[in-house]
Amino acid sequence: MTTADEALAAAYAHGPGRVVEPGASPPAAAPAGPRVPLTALRGRFGAALGRLLTDVATPLRWEPWNQYNDHRSYPSARAAATVELVLEGRWVLDPVRRALVGGGTPVVDGPARIDLVRRRDRLSPGYREFGDVLTELEVGHVAAALVEHAARLGLAARAAGSTVTVAFGDVTDPVPVPPRSSGVGPRGVAADPRPLPRRVLDAVVEAVDRPPAGSPVRDDLRHRLAVRNVEGVTDGWYALEGGLRLVSPGPAVAGLAPVFGHPAGTIHVASMNLALVTTGDPAAAVAADGPDGYRALLRAAGATAQHVCAAAAGTGAFCRPARSTHDGPLEALVGAPASHALLYLLLVGRPRGAGFTYDLTPLEAR
Missing domain, CATH: 3.40.109.10 (NADH Oxidase)
Known part of the structure; x- marks a missing residue:
């Protein structure tokens, strides 16, 4: 049985300095x-x-x-x-x-x-x-x-x-x-350069502020949203605390490039219109909820991200979740408290194209 100390040791091992080695994922066998x-x-x-x-x-x-x-x-x-x-x-x-x-x-x-x-x-x-x-x-x-x-x-x-x-x-x-997309990326994922409609931003804020009943979200997550090239909205960092509040105007999205783990040819982070950074306090969560508190933070971050993904999809935008980051510098960039750890990064924009896809949804569902 996992103890609180073991849960926190795992949480801190998942942060800065982690090593991820390349390699193929084993195929999932079909249940028999x-x-x-x-x-x-x-x-x-x-x-x-x-x-x-x-x-x-x-x-x-x-x-x-x-x-x-x-x-x-x-x-x-x-x-x-x-x-x-x-x-x-x-x-x-x-x-x-x-x-x-x-x-x-x-x-x-x-x-x-x-x-x-x-x-x-x-x-x-x-x-x-x-x-x-x-x-x-x-x-x-x-x-x-x-x-x-x-x-x-x-x-x-x-x-x-x-x-x-x-x-x-x-x-x-x-x-x-809504047909969810993580971005059209045969030659790298990047957002359409045109201004993003304000309704996409509003949908993302609504998804964070008003999750559906029964979702495993939590109220101890901290969200900071970088905004770039959105119709009628000042570029900068915003707090999502019961609405949208400008914290620091300026080129917030461009500032993500040095702390992002993928090169621009793979994911062009500076082209994105929105970037949602979610952090949380593992020690406080474990103190409040026991050894499962840290994992509950991660599940809550994943649940919030799913609602944002669905909201973006409903407006025709893509939402690309990411954990390939330099965590410490990113936490500092968003002014996270010293006790907080990065949980998730979401990148949102209008896709440059629809690509070529086979629709696998059942006929009766279309």
């Missing part, structure tokens, strides 16, 4: 056993649950020109899908075949429990202990995506730790998932 197609789940709840799992956790499009071309409604480091969904502790989701694998008949009358099982082993061993950070962030993404999309399908979902409970909610007409 009898399969029940998600489309075979019957009744109003079963059909909605099957749709929820399909829309959130299975490939929705294929991009032949992209280095990582399996796209779902949430981002995953190296597209490794380090979170496995298990229904009622018995049926493992096979996302490629869109089926539940396990014996017997899956629960179809609600409520249902979905466990988010960490599969850190699907990342390259070169990530070492930092793979735990990326996996925990992804748990937050998946939990938030389930919560967010459940409301679109007449369901109600609530996340607690690494478990999401789904039940009946308000009756509604199904709403399609």
